[in-house]
Each structure stands twice: as structure tokens, then as C-alpha cells.
Amino acid sequence: MIDTIKWIDGAGTAKAMILDQTRLPHDISYIECTDYRQVVDCIKYLAIRGAPAIGIAAAMGIALAADAISAADAMEFSAKLRPAIDALLNSRPTAVNIQWAAERIERLIENNKTMPISALKEMIAKEGVLILNEDIEINKAIGRYGAEFIKDGDTVLTHCNAGALATGGYGTATAPIRMAIEQGKRISVIADETRPILQGARLTAWELMQDNIPVTLIPDNAAGELMRRGEIDLCIVGTDRTVRNGDVANKIGTYSVAVLAKENNIPFYVAAPLSSIDFTLSSGSEIPIEERPSHEVTNVFGRCEIAPKGVAVRNIAFDVTPAKYITLILTEKGAFKPEAIHTLDPKGNK
Known part of the structure; x- marks a missing residue:
């Protein structure tokens, strides 16, 4: 895995x-970020995307900002770091992982505020790397729990990209698939293309092919027909934010897949590391939903115009799948019914 x-x-x-995912699958190149503003741009313009991955990027962006700060004490240091944290938080509003990473680093500073500033900077940099390494192990744990629900010979439908490219490595939605294959099961994947940015076509199909995992690409609107024909055994998707009642926000089109799966009696699983669960929100109606620029819909790769000039566009980036359509939520702590996900809240929010 790259x-x-x-x-x-x-x-x-x-x-x-940062691997520039806007150039995949045709070109593998990295963006060198030495300033947090470059990280903000990478997140905002989708050079890096996927909730866990942008959480990692945010942590590293904060480390870059911290490295450039001159301060007499932790209070001044935190105050000067605030603009960078705010810029990262505002880069993409739906995924909660940026907030999770920022709060983790803020706690680190608070718990070590008597340390020299140079030591704080070093600790923040190490924390970003730790978050990266932890994410890979978390994904493998999700894979171990999720693989139990995949049988030999199954065909799995996934939507968008919740694979290695959306994480520190191994993936969330792809983790059960990878783990099942490592267990010797014969598994094939159907990947929705995922309009308008085509993460399924450009990223999921590409990364699975790199690892010799059988994958078939379909238009988004073909999923229902394949379900009707009995050609899909289960669905696994990722999540950008899951809330206390088990509602899930994920890439636009996920809700449609979940409804179709329910209608066709097909299990629908969501792979959700705890870092993507927002225990402070009680239902999906409270999740901020990002709307992105119209050119992503009217153009392909920003070059080929496919719609009439001046047409009105709604480019809603995410949708909310109600808990009633979800079979299980797969976390690093185990598989849970959506209505039980609140039991994992370490703070006991109401």
C-alpha cells in the first residue's frame, strides 16, 4: 500500500x-508541506481526503504551525497556535476527525504546559506520527471484527473510498475485505464510481488493483439492479461522522445504497473508528453537511465541461444514513448495533 x-x-x-490524490490514478506524486496553510489547502482541495487521513493531516499541520511559533510560555504558545487550528477546523466541516485531532493536541499541551516550548513542539510532532501509526492498527482491528461477517465467495459493494488512501493505511471499509482475504477467503469487490469526484473509480478501484484484490467498477446508479439480481452479498462503507443514535454521515449516495440494501435484504455495515464518532451530537440532523463548488459537477477534472454554462448546481458532498438502515457499525472495539454505539462514549454525554 502506498x-x-x-x-x-x-x-x-x-x-x-501528502500524496496528491487529485492526480490519481494516472500520476503518483507528493505535495511537500512545510507550512500549515499548505496542509489546509491539501485538505480543502482534496489532495488528501477521507476522515481518518485528514485527521492525521490536521495533526501534522498543527505540528508545522507549532514549529514556527516563538513564545515565552504555554499560554502564549496556545494563543499563537489557535489561528492554525481554526483554519484546519474550517477546511472541511463534515468529518469530525480534524476536531478530534485538534482536541487531542490541545490536551497534550494542557497536560504538559510547564514543559519548555521546544519540548512541547517535539511532543506535538511525535503525536502526529503516533496518530498515523495508531490509525493503521485501528483499521486492522476493524478488519478483524468485520471479516467475521464476510463469507468465502462473497461479493462486497463499497461506495466512495474508505480504503488505505482515506486513512493512515489499510483502510476502514476495506479492512474487513483485506482481512477476509488474508484469512484465505475468496472475496470480490464492486466499487461504485462515486460522482462527482469519482473516488470509487479513481481511488478504490486503483488501490484494490494494486493489491490484486478482484474489483469491478460500476456506475452509481447500477447498484440497485445488481442487488435485485442477487449479485451483491453485503455492503461496507466508511463514515465521516457518526453520532450517538447511530446515524451516519458519509459520501453523497451512501443513503441511497443503504435504502436499496434494506429493500433487498442485504446487510449494510459501516466501518467507523472511534475518532470518527461524535458523541456530542444526538442525531444525524445536527451534522454539518458540506456543499462544494459547482465546477466539480459541471466539469470532469476541471478540464472537460459536461453541462450547459450557467446551469444551477447543488453539489452536496455528504448525506446522512439513518441508523434504521444500518446492520452493524464496525469499530476497533467490536461490532455494534447502531442504537448501542453511544455505550462507547468515554465521557458519558447525554
């Missing part, structure tokens, strides 16, 4: 190397 993001700290220059 690295989605790497941290390099040597020769006095720290930098985050």
Missing part, C-alpha cells in the same frame, strides 16, 4: 509529505 501521508523531520526542516 503511503497517504508521511512525516519527515530531519536536517532542521520538518515537513508533511
